[in-house]
Amino acid sequence: MSLAQSPFTIAVDGPAASGKGTISKELARHFDVAHLDTGLLYRAVGRRMLAGVDPVDAAQSLTVDDLQADGLRTPEVAQSASRVAAISEVRSALVDFQRAFARRAGGAVLDGRDIGTVICPEAEVKLFVTASAEVRAERRFRELLAGGHDVTLEGVLADVRERDARDSERVVAPLKPAEGAVLLDTSTLSIDAAVARAIEVVEARARDVA
Numbered sequence: 001m002s003l004a005q006s007p008f009t010i011a012v013d014g015p016a017a018s019g020k021g022t023i024s025k026e027l028a029r030h031f032d033v034a035h036l037d038t039g040l041l042y043r044a045v046g047r048r049m050l051a052g053v054d055p056v057d058a059a060q061s062l063t064v065d066d067l068q069a070d071g072l073r074t075p076e077v078a079q080s081a082s083r084v085a086a087i088s089e090v091r092s093a094l095v096d097f098q099r100a101f102a103r104r105a106g107g108a109v110l111d112g113r114d115i116g117t118v119i120c121p122e123a124e125v126k127l128f129v130t131a132s133a134e135v136r137a138e139r140r141f142r143e144l145l146a147g148g149h150d151v152t153l154e155g156v157l158a159d160v161r162e163r164d165a166r167d168s169e170r171v172v173a174p175l176k177p178a179e180g181a182v183l184l185d186t187s188t189l190s191i192d193a194a195v196a197r198a199i200e201v202v203e204a205r206a207r208d209v210a
């Protein structure tokens with residue numbers, strides 16, 4: 001099925017390691033639309049802050065090279081991203097780019113924390129993907145181990161909880177389900193089952209708005 005209506009935005013929000021990244025990639029592939037992992041924007045700013053750059057300056061001068069830099073997936077950069085993401089000037093510097101991407105011709109999937117609530121409340125589809133902290137920590141632990149990082153499951157769980165609390169309790173654009181979002185709990189779902197469910201949700205909405 002193709003998404004005939006254009007623009008057609010699929011907003012996918014949720015906490016770290018909920019499966020939203022994989023689901024978003026697969027949705028983009030299935031429906032042949034562009035995909036933006038908005039966490040990368042915050043990671044790129046967080047990485048530059050660790051290198052001593054003022055985070056607001058970094059957000060205002062972000063380049064494509066910053067988004068392709070090495071080391072954006074490390075736990076240190078993830079924590080730093082979560083810190084810079086609580087600064088309202090950082091967030092506002094990144095809004096226009098994300099909004100333009102969301103409404104581009106041909107359709108788009110964006111995944112993050114505030115896509116359905118702030119960036120694109122008019123999105124045709126809003127998904128809130130979640131899973132228990134323990135399940136998410138286990139997934140992230142395996143990914144980091146596979147990537148050669150020296151981590152423990154307890155450490156990753158503590159990191160996940162710390163980031164959840166910071167992302168959900170911040171004043172600007174806190175992580176929460178958007179109005180009208182479909183909740184998808186992936187705790188006990190395989191990746192294939194979670195992706196299949198997300199595709200069903202999008203297809204149903206695409207039929208409604210056609």
Ligand code: DC
Nearest residue numbers: 016038039042081082085112113114
């Ligand atoms: O999705 P991620 O783990 O790559 O995101 C890294 C951090 O960036 C996350 O802890 C919170 C922040 N973030 C955000 O505040 N808003 C977004 N739309 C995406 C990410």
